[in-house]
Amino acid sequence: xxxxxxxxxxxxxxxxxxxxxxxxxxxxxxxxxxxxxxxxxxxxxxxxxxxxxxxxxxxxxxxxxxxxxxxxxxxxxxxxxxxxxxxxxxxxxxxxxxxxxxxxxxxxxxxxxxxxxxxxxxxxxxxxxxxxxxxxxxxxxxxxxxxxxxxxxxxxxxxxxxxxxxxxxxxxxxxxxxxxxxxxxxxxxxxxxxxxxxxxxxxxxxxxxxxxxxxxxxxxxxxxxxxxxxxxxxxxxxxxxxxxxxxxxxxxxxxxxxxxxxxxxxxxxxxxxxxxxxxxxxxxxxxxxxxxxxxxxxxxxxxxxxxxxxxxxxx
Amino acid sequence: xxxxxxxxxxxxxxxxxxxxxxxxxxxxxxxxxxxxxxxxxxxxxxxxxxxxxxxxxxxxxxxxxxxxxxxxxxxxxxxxxxxxxxxxxxxxxxxxxxxxxxxxxxxxxxxxxxxxxxxxxxxxxxxxxxxxxxxxxxxxxxxxxxxxxxxxxxxxxxxxxxxxxxxxxxxxxxxxxxxxxxxxxxxxxxxxxxxxxxxxxxxxxxxxxxxxxxxxxxxxxxxxxxxxxxxxxxxxxxxxxxxxxxxxxxxxxxxxxxxxxxxxxxxxxxxxxxxxxxxxxxxxxxxxxxxxxxxxxxxxxxxxxxxxxxxxxxx
Numbered sequence: 001x002x003x004x005x006x007x008x009x010x011x012x013x014x015x016x017x018x019x020x021x022x023x024x025x026x027x028x029x030x031x032x033x034x035x036x037x038x039x040x041x042x043x044x045x046x047x048x049x050x051x052x053x054x055x056x057x058x059x060x061x062x063x064x065x066x067x068x069x070x071x072x073x074x075x076x077x078x079x080x081x082x083x084x085x086x087x088x089x090x091x092x093x094x095x096x097x098x099x100x101x102x103x104x105x106x107x108x109x110x111x112x113x114x115x116x117x118x119x120x121x122x123x124x125x126x127x128x129x130x131x132x133x134x135x136x137x138x139x140x141x142x143x144x145x146x147x148x149x150x151x152x153x154x155x156x157x158x159x160x161x162x163x164x165x166x167x168x169x170x171x172x173x174x175x176x177x178x179x180x181x182x183x184x185x186x187x188x189x190x191x192x193x194x195x196x197x198x199x200x201x202x203x204x205x206x207x208x209x210x211x212x213x214x215x216x217x218x219x220x221x222x223x224x225x226x227x228x229x230x231x232x233x234x235x236x237x238x239x240x241x242x243x244x245x246x247x248x249x250x251x252x253x254x255x256x257x258x259x260x261x262x263x264x265x266x267x268x269x270x271x272x273x274x275x276x277x278x279x280x281x282x283x284x285x286x287x288x289x290x291x292x293x294x295x296x297x298x299x300x301x302x303x304x305x306x307x308x309x310x311x312x313x314x315x
Numbered sequence: 316x317x318x319x320x321x322x323x324x325x326x327x328x329x330x331x332x333x334x335x336x337x338x339x340x341x342x343x344x345x346x347x348x349x350x351x352x353x354x355x356x357x358x359x360x361x362x363x364x365x366x367x368x369x370x371x372x373x374x375x376x377x378x379x380x381x382x383x384x385x386x387x388x389x390x391x392x393x394x395x396x397x398x399x400x401x402x403x404x405x406x407x408x409x410x411x412x413x414x415x416x417x418x419x420x421x422x423x424x425x426x427x428x429x430x431x432x433x434x435x436x437x438x439x440x441x442x443x444x445x446x447x448x449x450x451x452x453x454x455x456x457x458x459x460x461x462x463x464x465x466x467x468x469x470x471x472x473x474x475x476x477x478x479x480x481x482x483x484x485x486x487x488x489x490x491x492x493x494x495x496x497x498x499x500x501x502x503x504x505x506x507x508x509x510x511x512x513x514x515x516x517x518x519x520x521x522x523x524x525x526x527x528x529x530x531x532x533x534x535x536x537x538x539x540x541x542x543x544x545x546x547x548x549x550x551x552x553x554x555x556x557x558x559x560x561x562x563x564x565x566x567x568x569x570x571x572x573x574x575x576x577x578x579x580x581x582x583x584x585x586x587x588x589x590x591x592x593x594x595x596x597x598x599x600x601x602x603x604x605x606x607x608x609x610x611x612x613x614x615x616x617x618x619x620x621x622x623x624x625x626x627x628x629x630x
Contacts, residue, residue: 017513021515110513111511112510112511133459133593133595133596133597133598134595134596136511137457137458137459137460137507137511138455138456138457138458138477138507138508138510138511138512139455139456139458140453140454140455140512141453141454141456142452142453143452143453143454144448144452145452162453163512166512167511167512167513170512170513170514170515171513173515192452192453193453195427196426196427196451196452196453196482197453197455197478197481197482197485198332198425198482198485198486199485200336200485200488278448280448280449281448281449282448283448
């Protein structure tokens, strides 16, 4: 009986688009909300918190779908698509252990590839810049919010994210979808896309989950050496200090940014950006006199980490 | 009783996005397919043929939704948004007379407008190039197919079409959608978008409907003078002749295009383009040795008309 109960909690693994949509429509017909958590796998407690948030967001019966798909179109050719970590068996064990996941959608590929331009294998090509008249060619751009922050150093990233999320939305047809606020700009881009394109989906932004020492959880943390990991703690430390400074009445954005850059560089990090922006529009703010978020991207060794901290308007 | 029966055929007029989606979901729950015909109004027999095609495409019970919305985002500032013809009362009468339309969706506006940039009225702004961090900013581009043909002279057109159609798809949630093949590139762009973004919608391309004298039906025909209208017959005449030439064994694209240009110019038209392209990819063909389509855009007076003719591969 114990084994049967455990087996009953195993998520169903679905690889086919049509089967995924049919599964989702059956759950809807049974009166369940479908809640969706898109991931690129190599799951950690941050991902698992998204599943809890999905369950919490549903008012009644809910079927949670987690997708695992490393989306090639959001990686530039110079980026780490080839070394992005994966552990499918481990992911499945973690998802089963939550007891809260009904299905895992893990398609072998989501894009129509062209002929000669796609390579012999037809396998993953970063950012999918295929030639030819029959390959994937439809892209969604959130033209303001995709600029700035990570958009500066990752020019195809948000185009790839918005497009693959729209595809997943059209396949899974969820009522609710959950995104982590660690990828703050991504979350806002998805919110804006959902608003602008009238997707019938409620988007939940879920709080950042941190290790005991404060490092924001990320699949890429596995690539940090012990020493780099120690240095990377400067990110969260500097953000917490910045918020304290702002809440204590110093709302000068530039001074706060300078302090963060100094802390990160002293720790040995290489700063990509430190920006303070409005929470919803992501437009830069000079003074923190309205709800804002401080966003950071920095390299520690060969690993690029991002983090952020929200600051409600100081009283 | 007769009056009641007539009243029963009156389409329900829906102006609100949420009400439209709820209506559509109720029809689905009743076991009906939802078939969708997007239009910009000022309906003619070409539009009405799309409704017949929608009914014919459904295997079982069907609820047909026609939308009437002049989409500002597909008009460049120099184009004819302000003079685009409209006759809502007449449209409703024509739709009711078909007896086949269950609902008409006619939203006052579909876009979130920014603050100061949107003008005092918040009304239609061609191509919607609003400034500000809160206005509509999400655009869908079908990057290969939107190039060439009408894409050359109407640079924002297909961006606006793809985006508004995606919005309408997400609001109406149809099973089937019908587009006229007179707007050949538009039809292909929508087919490609649906494929690439995984919309669960079957797209039907419906044949061109012509006046008795051969002129392709268009809402813009109303702006032609009698004389211009007579001259515009050269479009269909030259296309039919071109197909005859090709089917008789002359597959030299350039010769065929030159002949069409000459015919149009002799009739007093100003040619925007004459192109021969592959039917699906819309890539140009030099010889008509595979399924191709000849596409024409030309001005007669102040009216820009488009038309096309498909040629299956000659034997």
